[in-house]
Amino acid sequence: MLEQLKKEVYEANMELPKRGLITYTWGNVSGIDRESGLFVIKPSGVDYDKLSPEDMVVMDLDGNRVEGDLNPSSDTPTHIELYKAFKDLGGIVHTHSPWATSWAQAGRSIPCYGTTHADYFYGEIPCARSLTKEEIEEAYEKNTGLVIIEIFKDKNPVYVPGVLCTNHGPFTWGADAAEAVHNAVVLEEVAKMAYRCEHLNPEAKPAPQYLQDKHFFRKHGANAYYGQGK
Amino acid sequence: MLEQLKKEVYEANMELPKRGLITYTWGNVSGIDRESGLFVIKPSGVDYDKLSPEDMVVMDLDGNRVEGDLNPSSDTPTHIELYKAFKDLGGIVHTHSPWATSWAQAGRSIPCYGTTHADYFYGEIPCARSLTKEEIEEAYEKNTGLVIIEIFKDKNPVYVPGVLCTNHGPFTWGADAAEAVHNAVVLEEVAKMAYRCEHLNPEAKPAPQYLQDKHFFRKHGANAYYGQGK
Amino acid sequence: MLEQLKKEVYEANMELPKRGLITYTWGNVSGIDRESGLFVIKPSGVDYDKLSPEDMVVMDLDGNRVEGDLNPSSDTPTHIELYKAFKDLGGIVHTHSPWATSWAQAGRSIPCYGTTHADYFYGEIPCARSLTKEEIEEAYEKNTGLVIIEIFKDKNPVYVPGVLCTNHGPFTWGADAAEAVHNAVVLEEVAKMAYRCEHLNPEAKPAPQYLQDKHFFRKHGANAYYGQGK
Amino acid sequence: MLEQLKKEVYEANMELPKRGLITYTWGNVSGIDRESGLFVIKPSGVDYDKLSPEDMVVMDLDGNRVEGDLNPSSDTPTHIELYKAFKDLGGIVHTHSPWATSWAQAGRSIPCYGTTHADYFYGEIPCARSLTKEEIEEAYEKNTGLVIIEIFKDKNPVYVPGVLCTNHGPFTWGADAAEAVHNAVVLEEVAKMAYRCEHLNPEAKPAPQYLQDKHFFRKHGANAYYGQGK
Numbered sequence: 001m002l003e004q005l006k007k008e009v010y011e012a013n014m015e016l017p018k019r020g021l022i023t024y025t026w027g028n029v030s031g032i033d034r035e036s037g038l039f040v041i042k043p044s045g046v047d048y049d050k051l052s053p054e055d056m057v058v059m060d061l062d063g064n065r066v067e068g069d070l071n072p073s074s075d076t077p078t079h080i081e082l083y084k085a086f087k088d089l090g091g092i093v094h095t096h097s098p099w100a101t102s103w104a105q106a107g108r109s110i111p112c113y114g115t116t117h118a119d120y121f122y123g124e125i126p127c128a129r130s131l132t133k134e135e136i137e138e139a140y141e142k143n144t145g146l147v148i149i150e151i152f153k154d155k156n157p158v159y160v161p162g163v164l165c166t167n168h169g170p171f172t173w174g175a176d177a178a179e180a181v182h183n184a185v186v187l188e189e190v191a192k193m194a195y196r197c198e199h200l201n202p203e204a205k206p207a208p209q210y211l212q213d214k215h216f217f218r219k220h221g222a223n224a225y226y227g228q229g230k
Numbered sequence: 231m232l233e234q235l236k237k238e239v240y241e242a243n244m245e246l247p248k249r250g251l252i253t254y255t256w257g258n259v260s261g262i263d264r265e266s267g268l269f270v271i272k273p274s275g276v277d278y279d280k281l282s283p284e285d286m287v288v289m290d291l292d293g294n295r296v297e298g299d300l301n302p303s304s305d306t307p308t309h310i311e312l313y314k315a316f317k318d319l320g321g322i323v324h325t326h327s328p329w330a331t332s333w334a335q336a337g338r339s340i341p342c343y344g345t346t347h348a349d350y351f352y353g354e355i356p357c358a359r360s361l362t363k364e365e366i367e368e369a370y371e372k373n374t375g376l377v378i379i380e381i382f383k384d385k386n387p388v389y390v391p392g393v394l395c396t397n398h399g400p401f402t403w404g405a406d407a408a409e410a411v412h413n414a415v416v417l418e419e420v421a422k423m424a425y426r427c428e429h430l431n432p433e434a435k436p437a438p439q440y441l442q443d444k445h446f447f448r449k450h451g452a453n454a455y456y457g458q459g460k
Numbered sequence: 461m462l463e464q465l466k467k468e469v470y471e472a473n474m475e476l477p478k479r480g481l482i483t484y485t486w487g488n489v490s491g492i493d494r495e496s497g498l499f500v501i502k503p504s505g506v507d508y509d510k511l512s513p514e515d516m517v518v519m520d521l522d523g524n525r526v527e528g529d530l531n532p533s534s535d536t537p538t539h540i541e542l543y544k545a546f547k548d549l550g551g552i553v554h555t556h557s558p559w560a561t562s563w564a565q566a567g568r569s570i571p572c573y574g575t576t577h578a579d580y581f582y583g584e585i586p587c588a589r590s591l592t593k594e595e596i597e598e599a600y601e602k603n604t605g606l607v608i609i610e611i612f613k614d615k616n617p618v619y620v621p622g623v624l625c626t627n628h629g630p631f632t633w634g635a636d637a638a639e640a641v642h643n644a645v646v647l648e649e650v651a652k653m654a655y656r657c658e659h660l661n662p663e664a665k666p667a668p669q670y671l672q673d674k675h676f677f678r679k680h681g682a683n684a685y686y687g688q689g690k
Numbered sequence: 691m692l693e694q695l696k697k698e699v700y701e702a703n704m705e706l707p708k709r710g711l712i713t714y715t716w717g718n719v720s721g722i723d724r725e726s727g728l729f730v731i732k733p734s735g736v737d738y739d740k741l742s743p744e745d746m747v748v749m750d751l752d753g754n755r756v757e758g759d760l761n762p763s764s765d766t767p768t769h770i771e772l773y774k775a776f777k778d779l780g781g782i783v784h785t786h787s788p789w790a791t792s793w794a795q796a797g798r799s800i801p802c803y804g805t806t807h808a809d810y811f812y813g814e815i816p817c818a819r820s821l822t823k824e825e826i827e828e829a830y831e832k833n834t835g836l837v838i839i840e841i842f843k844d845k846n847p848v849y850v851p852g853v854l855c856t857n858h859g860p861f862t863w864g865a866d867a868a869e870a871v872h873n874a875v876v877l878e879e880v881a882k883m884a885y886r887c888e889h890l891n892p893e894a895k896p897a898p899q900y901l902q903d904k905h906f907f908r909k910h911g912a913n914a915y916y917g918q919g920k
Contacts, residue, residue, distance in 0.1 A: 023419050024412070026346065045457030074448065074456045096346045098419065102426035105343040106434050113565040114627045116486070116556045133440040140444055167344045167437040182484070189483050189558065195430060196562035200655060204566050207627040210593040214600050218534065226534045227505030253879050254872070256806065275917030304908065304916045326806045328879065332886035335803040336894050363900040370904050397804045397897040425890060573795040574857045576716065576786045642714070649713050649788065656792035660885060664796050667857040670823040674830055678764065686764045687735030 001067050002040055002058055005031050009040040009091075010053040012177035016095060017048045019185050027095035028073035031177035032083050034090070037061055041079060043070035074141065081145025082173065086157040091177030093184045099191035100170040100184075103127070107166045110190060111206045113197045117190045118207060118215035120183060122159040125190070126151045130166045144168075159216070162187050231297050232270055232288055235261050239270040239321075240283040242407035246325060247278045249415050257325035258303035261407035262313050264320070267291055271309060273300035304371065311375025312403065316387040321407030323414045326399045329421035330414075333357065334394040340420060341436045343427045347420045348437060348445035350413060352389035355420070356381045360396045374398075389446070392417050461527050462500055462518055465491050469500040469551075470513040472637035476555060477508045479645050487555035488533035491637035492543050494550070497521055501539060503530035534601065541605025542633065546617040551637030553644045556629040559651035560644075563587070564624040570650060571666045573657045577650045578667060578675035580643060582619040585650070586611045590626045604628075619676070622647050691757050692730055692748060695721050699730040699781075700743040702867035706785060707738045709875050717785040718763040721867035722773050724780070727751055731769060733760035764831065771835025772863065776847040781867030783874045786859045789881035790874075793817070794854040800880060801896045803887045807880045808897060808905035810873060812849035815880070816841045820856045834858070849906070852877050 009031040016022045016029065025048070030041035040056045057068035061080055065072060073079075079092050095101075103110055110125040112118055117125075128147045135143040148163050148171065161183045162172035172187055174180040197204050206212075219226045239261040246252045246259065255278070260271035270286045287298035291310055295302065303309075309322050325331075333340055340355040342348055347355075358377045365373040378393050378401065391413045392402035402417055404410040427434050436442075449456045469491040476482045476489065485508065490501035500516045517528035521540055525532060533539075539552050555561075563570055570585040572578055577585075588607045595603040608623050608631065621643045622632035632647055634640040657664050666672075679686045699721040706712045706719065715738070720731035730746045747758035751770055755762065763769075769782050785791075793800055800815040802808055807815075818837045825833040838853050838861065851873045852862035862877055864870040887894050896902075909916045 023415060043458070071458055096419075098423050099426070101344065101346060102423045103430055105423060105427040105437075106431035108430055114561065115629070116561060130438065131441070133438070136440050136444050140448075167441055169345065185483060189556075193558050193562045193565060195426060196559070196655060197565035199429070199659070200563055200568055201566035207565075208590065208593070210596050211591070211627055214596050218600075228503065228531055253875060273918065301918055326879075328883050329886070331804065331806060332883045333890055335883060335887035335897075336891035338890055360898065361901070363898070366900050366904050370908075397901055399805065425886060429889070574791065575859070576791060645713060649786075653788050653792045653795060656789070656885060657795040659889070660793055660798055661796035667795075668820065668823070670826050671821070671857055674826050678830075688733065688761055 002033055002036075002038060003053075005033055005040050006053045006056040006058075009042070009056050009177045010051065012091065012093070012181045013042050013051065014048065015178075015181045016093075016184075019181070021095045021097040021184055021188060022048075023096070027093065027097075028075055029091065029093045029177050029181060030073075030076075030079045031091040031180075032089070038066055039079065039083060041072045041076055043068070044073050046070065075144075077139065077141035078145040078148075078171070081142055081149060082171070085145075085149045086152070086173070088158050088175070089173045089180075090175045091180035092171060092173045093177075093180040094169065094171050095184055096169045097184065097188045097191075099189075099195065100164060100187050101168075102195070103191050104164040104169050105167055109164070110194050112212055113194050113204060114207055115211065115215045116186075116193060118212040119219055120186045121162065121190070122156075122212065122216045124206070125160065125162055125164065125187065126155065127164040127166055159220075232263055232266075232268060233283075235263055235270050236283045236286040236288075239272070239286050239407045240281065242321065242323070242411045243272050243281065244278065245408075245411045246323075246414075249411070251325045251327040251411075251414055251418060252278075253326070257323065257327075258305055259321065259323045259407050259411060260303075260306075260309045261321040261410075262319070264317075268296055269309065269313060271302045271306055273298070274303050276300065305374075307369065307371035308375040308378075308401070311372055311379060312401070315375075315379045316382070316403070318388050318405070319403045320405045321410035322401060322403045323407075323410040324399065324401050325414055327414065327418045327421075329418050329425065330394060330400040331398075332425070333421050334399050335397055337396045339394070340424050342442055343424050343434060344437055345441065345445045346416075346423060348442040349449055350416045351392065351420070352386075352442065352446045354436070355390065355392055355394065355417065356385070357394040357396055389450075462493055462496075462498060463513075465493055465500050466513045466516040466518075469502070469516050469637045470511065472551065472553070472641045473502050473511065474508065475638075475641045476553075476644075479641070481555045481557040481644055481648060482508075483556070487553070487557075488535055489551065489553045489637050489641060490533075490536075490539045491551040491640075492549070494547075498526055499539065499543060501532045501536055503528070504533050506530065535604075537599065537601035538605040538608075538631070541602055541609060542631070545605075545609045546612070546633070548618050548635070549633045550635045551640035552631060552633045553637075553640040554629065554631050555644055557644065557648045557651075559648050559655065560624060560630040561628075562655070563651050564629050565627055567626045569624070570654050572672055573654050573664060574667055575671065575675045576646075576653060578672040579679055580646045581622065581650070582672065582676045582680075583615075584666070585620065585622055585624065585647065586615070587624040587626055619680075692723055692726075692728060693743075695723055695730050696743045696746040696748075699732070699746050699867045700741065702781065702783070702871045703732050703741065704738065705868075705871045706783075706874075709871070711785045711787040711874055711878060712738075713786070717783065717787075718765055719781065719783045719867050719871060720763075720766075720769045721781040721870075722779070724777075728756055729769065729773060731762045731766055733758070734763050736760065765834075767829065767831035768835040768838075768861070771832055771839060772861070775835075775839045776842070776863070778848050778865070779863045780865045781870035782861060782863045783867075783870040784859065784861050785874055787874065787878045787881075789878050789885065790854060790860040791858075792885070793881050794859050795857055797856045799854070800884050802902055803884050803894060804897055805901065805905045806876075806883060808902040809909055810876045811852065811880070812846075812902065812906045812910075814896070815850065815852055815854065815877065816845070817854040817856055849910075
């Protein structure tokens with residue numbers, strides 16, 4: 001069942017330790033098959049060097065396990081809310097990657113200080129608000145998804161493929177699981193350079209809007225000219 | 231004698247260089263067999279790439295060498311005090327891992343800024359007070375253990391599996407030697423992210439208590455639901 | 461056609477990931493054959509682990525593709541302007557290497573704080589001004605070249621083999637593609653140490669001019685005595 | 691001639707890239723045979739991956755090349771002054787290792803903030819003064835040695851096996867070439883942790899003298915008890 005997707009999600013998960021984004025089991029990747037409405041996600045707390053494609057868990061968007069012997073990632077309800085609200089998402093990643101998590105712990109959005117950021121994220125990478133005591137106790141992982149959706153009320157998640165959760169860490173996404181991981185790597189690089197930029201110049205301002213426009217749209221949309229085309 | 235434990239302690243020691251926690255011989259791991267009251271510890275000052283399971287030294291809790299040709303780690307008296315005071319400990323690690331040691335040198339406890347910390351350490355990671363001149367000259371390594379025990383007077387060492395020693399470095403522990411090393415790796419990551427968090431936001435506050443509770447207890451205790459159960 | 465140059469440019473490109481200067485496809489190297497006026501450059505957006513010498517694109521200085529099936533790097537017009545203005549350049553590199561890019565995002569030139577810098581760059585490494593909205597919309601990549609040339613009005617590009625572009629990242633160059641990459645590695649190291657130097661001493665001053673002279677000219681020019689001679 | 695020493699010096703040189711202390715050729719190691727008064731040093735500007743034991747250059751303390759086809763390191767006159775003034779030295783290392791060089795560029799001595807430092811360096815690691823214009827123009831490398839000797843007027847180079855040169859970088863030494871490299875690695879770790887310590891606590895004070903004494907003398911001198919004895 002969904003063998004190709006399980007393989008893709010497995011491989012995307014294995015990119016996380018390879019790219020230095022995670023320590024131990026601190027991350028998870030999922031990918032969705034929009035036709036059937038089913039998604040595939042990493043099992044909870046399983047070591048990456050023991051993981052195989054068969055361990056991937058198949059879930060539906062109501063939170064039922066459709067296939068697999070293992071418990072899905074404890075963050076599964078967050079993935080569900082994001083897939084339901086953001087219809088263009090094909091893959092989602094959560095990590096505790098250290099630079100992005102440092103910004104999340106600081107409760108700060110990452111300003112767009114340069115073209116590396118603008119090549120992938122259009123405008124700042126937002127930091128979602130803290131959950132209340134009630135939201136945490138009632139349904140923590142689901143409500144984590146809802147506060148992310150809340151801060152994207154006026155944002156296009158395809159143009160801003162990631163978010164920070166206060167005191168927690170980043171979620172990123174993309175057209176599929178591999179692109180979601182790609183954006184997690186970019187976020188980590190961007191978070192690192194923004195930190196250093198501010199220390200070199202505490203008065204640093206975001207890049208001019210027209211420079212951000214230039215870089216984002218030379219890689220995205222109808223007039224893109226970066227790369228080899230489709 | 232205690233062949234299985236010697237193997238476990240050997241392997242836990244070998245994790246230290248593999249995980250980037252130590253330079254040269256700046257660390258040691260021990261593991262205890264509570265039934266016999268004997269523990270196994272790394273020999274002092276031996277290169278990691280020359281170490282073998284047979285080099286591990288067997289000690290009793292009075293500080294007598296029970297088996298082995300080599301001198302035990304010079305920090306052995308610290309391990310003894312911790313094993314005697316904290317009955318749930320099965321393994322102990324000491325390193326000079328650079329991020330944790332920087333906090334120790336600064337004489338500061340690490341505030342709980344996020345869920346990575348709260349997943350493993352319940353509340354701040356305390357920094358034990360400096361030893362006095364007398365304590366150092368009389369019995370330095372033993373008294374290092376005693377000041378750690380002093381700061382845990384009102385703390386549960388199972389909930390807070392590590393400590394910083396002022397101007398020195400960290401000790402961590404766990405149910406066995408492998409878990410103690412796992413906690414040393416976590417401490418290093420947490421120390422790094424807390425440093426960066428404070429630089430991104432000098433007004434950063436610890437994560438709300440109910441978020442810390444949520445994360446710690448979804449992984450520990452009777453109501454844990456992270457991972458695949460036992 | 462230009463098989464040797466294609467091989468050299470390919471190998472210089474492959475140094476970028478090996479030296480940790482790039483993430484994904486965030487960089488490009490070119491090399492020029494001054495006799496024919498043709499240069500060889502990396503294709504746009506192609507993964508480094510799929511690249512081969514045959515993928516290199518041959519261009520003329522009017523921006524025409526002379527050989528190759530792939531689109532050249534989107535930064536090709538910048539390379540063209542630099543080759544046209546700076547006649548001694550044999551190779552050019554662009555990266556988003558994280559330390560240099562952090563300075564570029566901060567909009568700051570890198571002061572010469574020590575001999576590592578002075579061994580390769582004579583005086584500060586300048587930060588070129590931001591492009592205007594009009595310059596970006598009219599011909600972004602070409603005008604990136606022109607603002608670099610503008611800031612070198614009173615500088616010798618052989619003595620200062622690199623530059624930062626505000627909110628963007630570094631370009632470096634050299635007698636050939638390999639030397640251009642060498643200078644990109646040096647720039648990254650120098651950017652890192654200058655950042656840390658300023659944090660250790662906010663009042664730090666550039667190295668005395670006579671120390672800079674000593675180091676630069678013991679490695680460059682007629683009286684050089686570093687190395688094994690020619 | 692001095693085949694064993696050439697092998698040792700070669701191997702000590704090869705430790706520099708392996709330990710991450712150098713980029714390209716930015717370092718050199720020498721070792722001396724006190725009986726003959728001859729020392730062996732790396733050739734100038736030769737790539738580490740092309741180096742062999744036979745490339746090592748044999749010099750006398752008057753600066754004459756006694757054996758070898760290649761030019762010795764351009765820093766040879768500094769090594770000579772140190773060997774002549776400090777009779778206990780068996781090996782010397784110079785690098786541009788990034789953390790130590792950042793302190794050197796900042797013109798600051800490294801305070802002893804903890805036991806990692808005190809295990810190897812007794813008291814602060816001093817920063818030698820800048821050379822004057824005259825000293826640089828007259829005999830730069832020789833005078834670099836003399837300003838190091840000047841700052842050790844009241845220090846024991848065996849107790850403090852290293853120094854920083856303002857705007858330049860570190861020199862370390864030891865009983866032989868291998869120990870000199872060992873101390874270069876320690877210096878880099880200590881420099882990194884001291885930087886971070888100061889950022890975590892701008893009011894941080896050096897470790898108490900009695901803690902420094904305890905750690906230094908449990909590893910050095912007649913009453914040492916760290917390790918396996920001799």
